[in-house]
Amino acid sequence: MSDMRGPMRPWLRIVLFASLALNLAVAGLFAGFLFKGPPRHGHDRDPVAPYTRAFDEEQRGEVWQALRQRYRADRAADGRPDVLGEYHAALDALRAEPFDAEGFGRVLAEQGARADERRQRGERVLLDYVTALSPEDRAAYADRLEVVLAEYAARFERFRKKGGRD
Incomplete structure (x- = not known):
């Protein structure tokens, strides 16, 4: 079976990075909500x-x-x-x-x-x-x-x- 991996396309890197950033932001909001409660105005x-x-x-x-x-x-x-x-x-x-x-x-x-x-x-x-x-x-x-x-x-x-x- 041949190795299907080759150089990663630039647009795929951007998509993966954006996905990671979004996941970290959601995790941060969730952690903040757990520790501090809902946001106050x-x-x-x-x-x-x-x-x-x-x-x-x-x-x-x-x-x-x-x-x-x-x-x-x-x-x-x-x-x-x-x-x-x-x-x-x-x-x-x-x-x-x-x-x-x-x-x-x-x-x-x-x-x-x-x-x-x-x-x-x-x-x-x-x-x-x-x-x-x-x-x-x-x-x-x-x-x-x-x-x-x-x-x-x-x-x-x-x-x-x-x-x-x-």
Whole structure:
């Protein structure tokens, strides 16, 4: 019986590599689920999350568009921040001998101030949007917000019963 093996075709290598990568990704997700539980929504820690979750899909899209327009207008007026430059300044401060705690703190403060500005921009957009709602739409929004808050309360109670911290 002759040996059927010859050089592997390049496309077959790609297919086998992709299959292996996909299998490893699925195994990693499964292992993460087993050890950490189901994924949690990071935005749920944001105080504005209940407000945005209470919007219906159309409203969420409208608020998102308003936020993007506000962001673009502010960026056009203020310019684009050098985000990567700030991280490189943080790296320089971290690697400095002696450690440049003041420089690192300055970078953190600048990044925090920019995050606060983004949060405030979002709050203004949210307030403007809700202010423009009709009384009926605002009441329906309040009803949906009440449901979302009840879901949060139930989730927090389950967390506390499992021994989580407040």
